[in-house]
Amino acid sequence: EPEVTQTPSHQVTQMGQEVILRCVPISNHLYFYWYRQILGQKVEFLVSFYNNEISEKSEIFDDQFSVERPDGSNFTLKIRSTNLEDSAMYFCASSRTGVAEKLFFGSGTQLSVL
Amino acid sequence: GENVEQHPSTLSVQEGDSAVIKCTYSDSASNYFPWYKQELGKRPQLIIDIRSNVGEKKDQRIAVTLNKTAKHFSLHITETQPEDSAVYFCAASIGGAQKLVFGQGTRLTINP
Numbered sequence: 721e722p723e724v725t726q727t728p729s730h731q732v733t734q735m736g737q738e739v740i741l742r743c744v745p746i747s748n749h750l751y752f753y754w755y756r757q758i759l760g761q762k763v764e765f766l767v768s769f770y771n772n773e774i775s776e777k778s779e780i781f782d783d784q785f786s787v788e789r790p791d792g793s794n795f796t797l798k799i800r801s802t803n804l805e806d807s808a809m810y811f812c813a814s815s816r817t818g819v820a821e822k823l824f825f826g827s828g829t830q831l832s833v834l
Numbered sequence: 835g836e837n838v839e840q841h842p843s844t845l846s847v848q849e850g851d852s853a854v855i856k857c858t859y860s861d862s863a864s865n866y867f868p869w870y871k872q873e874l875g876k877r878p879q880l881i882i883d884i885r886s887n888v889g890e891k892k893d894q895r896i897a898v899t900l901n902k903t904a905k906h907f908s909l910h911i912t913e914t915q916p917e918d919s920a921v922y923f924c925a926a927s928i929g930g931a932q933k934l935v936f937g938q939g940t941r942l943t944i945n946p
Contacts (some may be wrong), residue, residue: 768932
């Protein structure tokens with residue numbers, strides 16, 4: 721079965737630093753998402769992306785966050801200046817036709833902000 | 835508002851017994867309800883889903899029921915096995931939006 725791949729699996733950074741989390745969605749998928757999960761808590765929606773623009777974003781996705789599809793395969797999440805509260809597991813996901821169809825999640829990037 | 839409530843937060847059952855996890859949602863326009871299983875340190879994996887035009891769906895030992903009037907849906911696992919131990923999340927689509935809202939999760943433990 722095709723997979724969404726994410727790199728790195730772990731990222732440790734200092735507060736105030738910029739981080740970029742990378743994802744390669746499944747090749748024929750058109751909708752891309754970022755979710756995050758703070759340890760022991762539920763999965764929270766951050767942003768959805770379709771046709772090279774943001775479709776939806778949550779209140780968590782403030783001006784510190786941005787997403788980009790720099791080429792035909794990668795999908796990135798950038799946090800401009802990390803805070804301690806940004807420490808979480810970040811999951812990328814993709815689907816072929818949108819949210820009303822199976823979402824395939826990547827294996828996640830564990831972000832630790834010190 | 836957009837909210838999905840999930841109960842119970844923890845559930846412990848004997849191997850071979852059934853487990854039921856329940857969720858309620860607030861958006862009457864929600865039309866897609868997936869269930870995810872998450873093992874420790876792993877990604878959420880879809881185990882079953884149901885759309886609003888269907889009241890029940892079954893896949894081997896797993897079934898999901900949906901009551902649109904009451905805005906709740908449930909996951910049923912029969913003949914539970916130790917490998918069913920995990921955290922289970924329900925989710926609901928939000929009408930007109932490209933996002934899923936997740937419940938708080940249920941930690942299911944199957945006791946041998």
